[in-house]
Amino acid sequence: QVQLVESGGGVVQPGRSLRLSCAASGFTFYNTGMHWVRQAPGKGLEWVAVMWYDGSQKYYADSVKGRFTISRDTSKNTLDLQMNSLRAEDTAVYYCVRDRNGGLFDPWGQGTLVIVSS
Amino acid sequence: EVVLTQSPGTLSLSPGERATLSCRASQTISSNYLVWYQQKPGQAPRLLIYGASSRATGIPDRFSGSGSGTDFTLTISRLEPEDFAVYYCQQYGSSPPKWTFGQGTTVEIK
Numbered sequence: 275q276v277q278l279v280e281s282g283g284g285v286v287q288p289g290r291s292l293r294l295s296c297a298a299s300g301f302t303f304y305n306t307g308m309h310w311v312r313q314a315p316g317k318g319l320e321w322v323a324v325m326w327y328d329g330s331q332k333y334y335a336d337s338v339k340g341r342f343t344i345s346r347d348t349s350k351n352t353l354d355l356q357m358n359s360l361r362a363e364d365t366a367v368y369y370c371v372r373d374r375n376g377g378l379f380d381p382w383g384q385g386t387l388v389i390v391s392s
Numbered sequence: 393e394v395v396l397t398q399s400p401g402t403l404s405l406s407p408g409e410r411a412t413l414s415c416r417a418s419q420t421i422s423s424n425y426l427v428w429y430q431q432k433p434g435q436a437p438r439l440l441i442y443g444a445s446s447r448a449t450g451i452p453d454r455f456s457g458s459g460s461g462t463d464f465t466l467t468i469s470r471l472e473p474e475d476f477a478v479y480y481c482q483q484y485g486s487s488p489p490k491w492t493f494g495q496g497t498t499v500e501i502k
Contacts, residue, residue, distance in 0.1 A: 309491070318493055318494075318495045319429075319437065319480055319482075319493040319496075321490070321491040321492065324489065324491075331489075333488060333489045333490070335490075369436055369437075375442075376425075376484065377424070377425040377427065377483075377484035377491070378427055378439060378442050379429070379437070379439065379482070379491075380438075380439040380448065381436075381438070381439070382436035382437055382438065383436065384436055385436055
């Protein structure tokens with residue numbers, strides 16, 4: 275079955291960097307769009323970034339543009355999120371999500387928690 | 393930019409009752425890209441309804457979605473204990489590509 279497993283979360287100081295990774299299995303990763311979505315503690319969902327199904331395009335939420343970079347390795351079936359210049363407001367659970375039909379998020383990984391704090 | 397506003401913020405109901413959740417968009421959106429998710433405490437969200445009214449695989453038929461234009465509704469016909477959760481609507485806009493969520497509606501046991 276489709277499985278998405280995130281890793282790389284942890285506690286990091288403001289201004290520092292962190293790299294999240296998502297291991298995908300159970301579907302043809304190389305031709306599937308993939309997203310990162312985050313959820314601050316006790317808050318709602320916020321879309322963060324997408325990589326197009328063919329890897330040709332990437333888009334970011336305004337809140338992370340210029341600081342976060344989405345990438346993938348189709349040989350390893352992994353999706354990454356490089357997060358630089360982290361801020362306290364980036365504290366959240368980060369979910370790796372498969373794109374279906376260009377607008378659906380299905381399924382979601384279990385998430386990895388990032389805490390930005392001094 | 394499209395803003396999705398969900399109401400009410402919290403719905404207090406008893407098992408067996410009917411739940412009606414609203415999602416209103418700040419401008420007309422395509423029904424094709426209006427989606428509902430369910431999130432239980434400590435879990436990731438899961439897809440419930442897509443295209444405003446189509447149930448995802450494995451979703452019971454007590455869940456239904458409707459609406460068009462700017463007003464969309466998720467209805468749970470008879471609440472089961474496992475339905476008490478937070479529900480989010482979401483839409484996709486293409487110029488530029490962006491995915492936005494409503495703030496969520498909590499369905500809690502009365």
